[in-house]
Amino acid sequence: MMHRTCFAAQAALWVGAIGALGCSSASTAEGDGNLGNSGSELLAGTDYEAEDGVCQGTVDSNHTGYSGRGFCNTNNAVGAYVEWTVSAAAAGPSSLAIRYANGTTTDRPATISVNGAVVANAQPFPGTGAWTTWELQTINANLVAGSNKIRVASNTANGTANLDKLTVDAPRDTQAPTTPQNLRATDVTSNTIALAWNASTDNVGVVAYDIYHDGNKISEAAGNATTKTLTGLQPKTEYRLTVFARDAAGNVSATSNSVPVTTSPTSDTEPPTAPGNLKASDVTNNSVKLAWTASTDNVGVTGYDVYSGGGVIVTNVQGTQATITGLAANTDYSFTVKAKDAGNNVSGASNAVSVRTGNVPPGGGVPKTITQLSSGWTIPWGLAWLPDGSAIITERESFNVYTLTPSGTKKQVGKVPNAVGTTGEGGLMGIAVDPNWSSNHHIYVMHSASEGNRIARMTFDGNALSDYKVLIQGIKKSKYHNGGRLKFGPDGYLYATAGDAQTQSLAQDKNSPNGKILRFKTDGTPAPGNPFGTLVYSYGHRNPQGLAWDSAGRLWESELGDGSQDELNLITAGANYGWPTCEGNCNVSGMTNPKKTWSTGEASPSGLAIVNDVAYMAALKGKRLWRIPLSGTSAGTPTAYYVNTYGRLRTVEKVPGQSLLWLSTTNSDFNGKEPAGSDKIFKITIE
Numbered sequence: 001m002m003h004r005t006c007f008a009a010q011a012a013l014w015v016g017a018i019g020a021l022g023c024s025s026a027s028t029a030e031g032d033g034n035l036g037n038s039g040s041e042l043l044a045g046t047d048y049e050a051e052d053g054v055c056q057g058t059v060d061s062n063h064t065g066y067s068g069r070g071f072c073n074t075n076n077a078v079g080a081y082v083e084w085t086v087s088a089a090a091a092g093p094s095s096l097a098i099r100y101a102n103g104t105t106t107d108r109p110a111t112i113s114v115n116g117a118v119v120a121n122a123q124p125f126p127g128t129g130a131w132t133t134w135e136l137q138t139i140n141a142n143l144v145a146g147s148n149k150i151r152v153a154s155n156t157a158n159g160t161a162n163l164d165k166l167t168v169d170a171p172r173d174t175q176a177p178t179t180p181q182n183l184r185a186t187d188v189t190s191n192t193i194a195l196a197w198n199a200s201t202d203n204v205g206v207v208a209y210d211i212y213h214d215g216n217k218i219s220e221a222a223g224n225a226t227t228k229t230l231t232g233l234q235p236k237t238e239y240r241l242t243v244f245a246r247d248a249a250g251n252v253s254a255t256s257n258s259v260p261v262t263t264s265p266t267s268d269t270e271p272p273t274a275p276g277n278l279k280a281s282d283v284t285n286n287s288v289k290l291a292w293t294a295s296t297d298n299v300g301v302t303g304y305d306v307y308s309g310g311g312v313i314v315t316n317v318q319g320t321q322a323t324i325t326g327l328a329a330n331t332d333y334s335f336t337v338k339a340k341d342a343g344n345n346v347s348g349a350s351n352a353v354s355v356r357t358g359n360v361p362p363g364g365g366v367p368k369t370i371t372q373l374s375s376g377w378t379i380p381w382g383l384a385w386l387p388d389g390s391a392i393i394t395e396r397e398s399f400n401v402y403t404l405t406p407s408g409t410k411k412q413v414g415k416v417p418n419a420v421g422t423t424g425e426g427g428l429m430g431i432a433v434d435p436n437w438s439s440n441h442h443i444y445v446m447h448s449a450s451e452g453n454r455i456a457r458m459t460f461d462g463n464a465l466s467d468y469k470v471l472i473q474g475i476k477k478s479k480y481h482n483g484g485r486l487k488f489g490p491d492g493y494l495y496a497t498a499g500d501a502q503t504q505s506l507a508q509d510k511n512s513p514n515g516k517i518l519r520f521k522t523d524g525t526p527a528p529g530n531p532f533g534t535l536v537y538s539y540g541h542r543n544p545q546g547l548a549w550d551s552a553g554r555l556w557e558s559e560l561g562d563g564s565q566d567e568l569n570l571i572t573a574g575a576n577y578g579w580p581t582c583e584g585n586c587n588v589s590g591m592t593n594p595k596k597t598w599s600t601g602e603a604s605p606s607g608l609a610i611v612n613d614v615a616y617m618a619a620l621k622g623k624r625l626w627r628i629p630l631s632g633t634s635a636g637t638p639t640a641y642y643v644n645t646y647g648r649l650r651t652v653e654k655v656p657g658q659s660l661l662w663l664s665t666t667n668s669d670f671n672g673k674e675p676a677g678s679d680k681i682f683k684i685t686i687e
């Protein structure tokens with residue numbers, strides 16, 4: 001039997017377009033041409049007060065903020081309902097917005113039906129914070145011409161939330177604009193790039209174009225513009241630009257073509273003199289203070305870059321001293337400093353200074369030896385363990401799946417069907433092995449497919465993969481923010497990280513799977529105890545890619561930030577991690593701050609592993625492995641290993657039963673620019 005469920009059907013999102021109970025196998029509602037043009041024939045924006053419908057309970061007015069004469073306080077019983085009689089001029093989809101308040105902290109899920117047919121079987125009505133705070137739950141559903149009975153009936157003995165009114169309106173727009181074409185640079189100076197593209201079209205209207213440099217939005221243009229001049233850029237710097245069209249509902253198009261543009265030099269071509277007399281002092285087990293003498297320049301020095309090992313910039317300062325933090329204990333470092341001017345002209349290097357950091361910091365868990373286990377990989381991504389101690393490993397863009405033994409023997413065992421790339425960071429990502437694999441031979445993968453990102457199950461008999469089944473589909477995909485990690489928790493349920501798909505508002509939309517950590521059973525349905533009764537476990541995430549549990553069973557997560565702050569979060573069910581209102585720390589009530597933050601240059605984290613309550617976080621852009629000792633619910637001082645030594649690091653996993661990590665690279669993609677086959681897998685002993 002097919003265990004095929006669709007997030008849309010469960011969360012009652014897009015139900016109008018995909019049918020009352022079924023789940024279209026082809027796609028979500030995106031691209032359904034019916035959606036845009038039938039709304040005008042309905043009675044748009046009509047309010048139906050609960051006190052005018054059938055209220056199985058009492059009509060109360062003791063909590064302010066309601067509309068009309070009151071609200072329905074349904075009986076505290078399963079099945080207690082409000083039913084409205086709604087008239088529609090013509091058959092077709094429309095949006096049903098239910099205004100409610102729930103002053104408790106327990107979700108009050110309800111079944112929504114139209115003329116007796118269920119259109120949402122567990123619509124969440126989560127707590128609103130107070131009985132006087134009214135919010136909306138909105139779904140799309142098909143109405144028949146004439147009279148319709150719309151019922152909201154409690155799934156639990158708590159009864160429904162207090163229900164104020166139903167507003168029937170034109171259906172929510174779920175159709176994204178078409179792709180902007182022919183992105184091109186029309187003028188380039190030392191600090192500006194003029195862009196032009198061919199306009200997108202949309203069933204409702206394009207409201208903005210988002211302009212990205214790699215995975216980061218750096219500018220935006222109005223919906224009626226087809227040009228934009230980027231300003232304030234660095235001279236002599238490569239920008240890899242793409243454009244996405246967005247509509248008022250927040251739907252984002254597929255990516256335009258990508259245009260690499262390097263800004264020109266300024267008229268000043270003379271670099272500063274090299275800094276001199278570099279000296280180290282105040283060496284601790286994780287930091288060192290550096291000082292040097294100033295450079296001179298024909299125009300002016302704008303700053304100094306401090307390099308570690310000659311290759312990677314570890315900090316950038318304006319003065320002539322810097323404290324370098326996050327160093328590994330008991331490790332040799334060599335630092336140099338170069339000066340820069342406003343034309344991005346870089347001086348020669350200062351003298352090199354060598355330091356050895358102090359002894360093992362508190363917390364233990366120091367990486368001791370690293371050895372190469374396997375080479376010849378092209379973007380290995382997910383890594384999970386089989387009972388015999390081998391790993392099963394995905395490759396993002398070949399969609400191949402391999403086993404790798406502890407002695408380094410690699411074997412291809414299959415390819416995941418229906419996987420597609422996103423000309424960016426999607427593709428075949430996470431993999432998980434069923435805890436009962438020995439009896440059921442099930443493995444699970446997260447991958448991009450035609451309609452979006454999916455969770456699928458396959459059978460792996462020890463030799464080959466077969467028997468592909470979709471469990472969850474239609475999680476919105478995008479060029480860059482796809483999340484992709486898939487792991488079993490200590491509770492036996494599957495956890496997946498879903499990115500915001502470059503549609504930031506989805507991260508705060510509890511009805512969308514995007515920008516979330518999802519938790520579900522092996523048949524793809526929500527795990528018991530999920531905070532909103534849906535697949536959603538936590539929300540407000542941007543591009544989460546790392547999941548690991550500590551010895552007390554607490555879930556930690558690593559997440560790529562936008563332009564500035566990456567995050568290590570301690571995840572609790574139902575919590576809101578802030579994106580896009582907050583990136584990194586902020587002070588917004590109802591939003592949970594990270595336990596640690598990093599600049600995107602020193603981290604851009606993907607995988608996360610925990611050994612003896614020390615967390616290890618693989619950094620892509622930061623090209624290092626972060627070690628973060630955990631203590632209960634707090635995270636200690638991070639220290640970094642292998643800075644710039646093995647390139648961009650993707651996945652780190654603890655070998656079961658051993659103080660051993662496996663670590664993989666992502667160097668052979670458009671970011672790393674290394675040839676196919678240049679990625680590696682290492683093993684690291686932990687002391």
Ligand code: GCU
Binds near residue numbers: 073074158159160161
């Ligand atoms: C309180 C509240 C009611 C609400 C009820 C409930 O009594 O005042 O408005 O309906 O709790 O939990 O259902």
Ligand code: CA
Binds near residue numbers: 205247249
């Ligand atoms: Ca649209």
